[in-house]
Amino acid sequence: MKICLVVDDSSVIRKVARRILEGMDFQIIEAEDGEQALGLCQHQLPDAILLDWNMPKMDGYEFLKALRRMPGGDQPKVVFCTTENDVAHIARALHAGANEYIMKPFDREIVEAKFQEVGLI
Amino acid sequence: MTPSDYEFLRKMLKARSGLMLSADKHYLVESRLLPIARRQGLANLTGLVAKLKRADSEPLTVEVVEAMTTNESLFFRDKTPFDQFRDHIIPSLLEARAATQRIRIWCAAASTGQEPYTLAICLKEMGQLLKGWRIDIVATDINTEVLEKARSGIFSQFEVQRGLPVMMLIKYFSQVGEMWQIAPEMRAMVKFRPLNLLGDFSSLGRFDVVFCRNVLIYFDQETKIDVLNRIDKVTERDGFLALGGAETVVGLTSAFKPVADKRGLYIPNMARASQSESNVIRLLPAAQRLAGGAR
Numbered sequence: 001m002k003i004c005l006v007v008d009d010s011s012v013i014r015k016v017a018r019r020i021l022e023g024m025d026f027q028i029i030e031a032e033d034g035e036q037a038l039g040l041c042q043h044q045l046p047d048a049i050l051l052d053w054n055m056p057k058m059d060g061y062e063f064l065k066a067l068r069r070m071p072g073g074d075q076p077k078v079v080f081c082t083t084e085n086d087v088a089h090i091a092r093a094l095h096a097g098a099n100e101y102i103m104k105p106f107d108r109e110i111v112e113a114k115f116q117e118v119g120l121i
Numbered sequence: 122m123t124p125s126d127y128e129f130l131r132k133m134l135k136a137r138s139g140l141m142l143s144a145d146k147h148y149l150v151e152s153r154l155l156p157i158a159r160r161q162g163l164a165n166l167t168g169l170v171a172k173l174k175r176a177d178s179e180p181l182t183v184e185v186v187e188a189m190t191t192n193e194s195l196f197f198r199d200k201t202p203f204d205q206f207r208d209h210i211i212p213s214l215l216e217a218r219a220a221t222q223r224i225r226i227w228c229a230a231a232s233t234g235q236e237p238y239t240l241a242i243c244l245k246e247m248g249q250l251l252k253g254w255r256i257d258i259v260a261t262d263i264n265t266e267v268l269e270k271a272r273s274g275i276f277s278q279f280e281v282q283r284g285l286p287v288m289m290l291i292k293y294f295s296q297v298g299e300m301w302q303i304a305p306e307m308r309a310m311v312k313f314r315p316l317n318l319l320g321d322f323s324s325l326g327r328f329d330v331v332f333c334r335n336v337l338i339y340f341d342q343e344t345k346i347d348v349l350n351r352i353d354k355v356t357e358r359d360g361f362l363a364l365g366g367a368e369t370v371v372g373l374t375s376a377f378k379p380v381a382d383k384r385g386l387y388i389p390n391m392a393r394a395s396q397s398e399s400n401v402i403r404l405l406p407a408a409q410r411l412a413g414g415a416r
Binding site for chain 1: 278279282283284286287288290291295296
């Protein structure tokens, strides 16, 4: 079973994402900010990361840059999932190594489409 | 809505658009047509049907047909047809049309434009390979309202996230408020026209590629055969036909034959005997023919 790390400071979003991703046969681990997510990744790299942008302590963008610098950090497929829905943010995310980008609000159909796009399902 | 109201709507939709409504689609009819009835100041669908039966009902009839035709569409829907378009169809035509450097493509049920724009994106992604080539994409749909949306090239955030890779989004679209609009040069690649597949479409000219996906499923057997045979007449002998995943020509017509290992892709059947079509028709159950098609 593939592992997906859901990183979002909103417990509601994490819950919704968990329900969608478990329905897609992913095992879910959760983090509420980039710092916590980085700690989890140092312990075990997931197959996929669903990543919010704006979070306390370390935001999604900083986390992604740190992840991609880690040994093996180029392996997880990272899909941003954020309210930052302008071209400039999307371009920055892709430049930093994001594989796909979801603009909130999202639903199961969108998550499936994006995960399929990057070869996760 | 009385049984006779439903029967009237069923017959009218079949005659006007080829759409087949099975007996259990009352909910669908009510959910799509009640808003029209209310806009007309009518209390229910019986009132709407009564108005549709009047001599001056043509604009209302068009509105009802448009409301009932399904307009679900996605960018890169099912993915495989577009991989086949890029990896098989276009390379084949680049060779076959080297002398004229012209390719004509028809999207026969274009809906809100995602499919023809996906083809335009695929072509644009081929870059230099198509330099100097003239490629026409003709996109048709029975529903004039969705064609207006298609022409505008404006899609919601939800629509651009279903099937469209984010790289393509930022490359070919710009933000207009909360919406996304495809670039003018991409819009210029597609010509949208209203067209009912039940009517004559020979005036569109001949095509090298026909995408007729996820529309035949709404037609009965007889209409499918008729539409496929008329598509054959406008398809170049070395052209291609792409159908939806749940659609096939097999058992319907010998005008096209499947391309080996390319699901949903068909080519004109050069070896087709003129007699073979009537053979297929003969194979249809007699009762079905008597009833005017598969119900």
